[in-house]
Amino acid sequence: MIGKKVDNTVASGGKAGRVFTLSAYIASPESHDEREKCILFGAENFLAETFEGQQAEMLALAESNTRSPNSIRHYIVSWRAGEVPTEEQVRDAVRTIQREMGMDGLQMFYALHADTENYHLHLMVNRIDPLTEKARDLCGGFDVDGLQRAVAIIEHEQGWQV
Numbered sequence: 822m823i824g825k826k827v828d829n830t831v832a833s834g835g836k837a838g839r840v841f842t843l844s845a846y847i848a849s850p851e852s853h854d855e856r857e858k859c860i861l862f863g864a865e866n867f868l869a870e871t872f873e874g875q876q877a878e879m880l881a882l883a884e885s886n887t888r889s890p891n892s893i894r895h896y897i898v899s900w901r902a903g904e905v906p907t908e909e910q911v912r913d914a915v916r917t918i919q920r921e922m923g924m925d926g927l928q929m930f931y932a933l934h935a936d937t938e939n940y941h942l943h944l945m946v947n948r949i950d951p952l953t954e955k956a957r958d959l960c961g962g963f964d965v966d967g968l969q970r971a972v973a974i975i976e977h978e979q980g981w982q983v
Contacts, residue, residue, distance in 0.1 A: 822981050824972040826965050827895040839893045840880045840947075847932045847943045848872060858936040861908050863915065865929040866951065879928050882949050889956035892948045896968055898975075899941040901982050906933070911942060914975045918944065921971035922959050926951065 829839060848862050867875040883892045898914065900906060906914070911933050919925055928947040933940060948956045960967030976983055 822901070822972045822976050822983075823899045824965075824968040825897050825899075826968065827897060829891055829893070829895070836883045836890075836893070837880055839891075840883060841876055843893065843895060843945050844872075844876050844879070844930050847930050847945055858934055859932050860935050860940070861911055861933040863912070863931050865915075865919075865931070866926055867928060875928075875930070879930075879947050882928060882951055882954070883947055885954045886949045886956055889949065892956055894944075894946045894948060894959070894964070896944045896946070897941050898944070898968075898972060899939045902938040904981055905940055906979070908933075910979050913979070914942060914971075915944070917975050917978070918968065918971045921974065922964060922967040923957060924959065927957065 847859075849859055864872070864875050867878055869875045869878045879893075883889075886892060896918070898918070911931075915929075915931050919927075919929070924946055927949075928951065930943075930945040932943050934943060946959075948959060950957055973983075975981065
C-alpha cells in the first residue's frame, strides 16, 4: 500500500472552492470509461444528514477559524494492483488512519475509487476541531509520517502486501 498527502496547489477559490470542488470529486468523480469509479462513500462527524448540508457545514467550520487559511487536507491510500478491499476493510482503514493521525472527531469525507489499476481511498479532512474551532496540528506537523505509520498498521492487520 502507498499513502500520500495531496497538496493544495490551487489557491484561487479559497476555502469554499476547496471544500466544494474536492468533496464533489471524492463523492462522484467523472468517469471516462466503463469502470465504476466510486465504490464506497462515507462522511464522518457531521450534524447534517445530506451531502449538500455536510459540505455547507464543513465550509462553515473551516471559515470559523481565520488563522488557518488551509484547513482542508487531502490524503490518498492506494492498494497494489489486484488487491481489492471489502467495504469493512475500507472502514477499518479509515478508523486506523483517524486514530493514528489524531483525526478523531474531525469532519471527514472518504471514498474508495476504482478508476485505475489500483483501488485507492481518498480522505478529505477538515483540521478545524468542531468543539474548539482551533486547527489541529495532525501528528505534530508530521502528518505524512503518521499516514505511513497508519498504512503499515493496515497492511499488517489486513494482510496486504507491503
